[in-house]
Amino acid sequence: MSKREIVVADLMPMADYAKIRTERRRALAAQKKLRRVEVGPHITFYFENYDTMWLQVQEMLHIEKGGAEQIPDELAAYNPLIPQGDELVATFMIEIDDPLRRKRILTGLGGIEETAFIRIGDLTVTAAPEADTDRTSADGKASSVQFVHFRFTPAQIAAFCTPGAQVILGLSHPNYAHMAIIPEAVRHELAGDFA
16 A cells, blocks of 8 residues: 655654665656656646655755754645545646746746646546645746646546556646646556555
8 A cells, every 4th residue: 555644754864865865866766757747848747656755855854954843844745745545646847948938928827727637538537736825826827836636536546547548637728728648657657546
């Protein structure tokens, strides 16, 4: 069964983590390739799990060196992004190198976090944005980093976990309507989040 929460006992002391940091990051990079899907020209979804969030917490502690006092804030920030057995959780990034172009495009993408979906046959799972903060500003500009939960019913889980199922990931925003078929290797990897 997949772990659903990082607790203090799961974390490594900083000196121990520093010794295995390069190897651990390299190993997770291979797994993360199977948890990544590009949708359209500017957005990439990164599907999170216990391992990706554990590494993120360890990295934040390693980089910021805040000690034990930092741990509760990191756990509060990253535990909500670990799938709970009936969902997939993704960070999606709007990636545009040119700062002026990025600002112009983000200004037209307010509310995009509410338009993400996964479709398996005639079943559709609509994303729910992470509730920690509003990712669209009052003037309608989208944040370049979004966090979404795709909560599945048992029937949707069964359909998603069927080997060879065609699964589509998309966004239906008026200014960014794109879809991508999730490759079979990625679908297989993500199916493990329901175990």
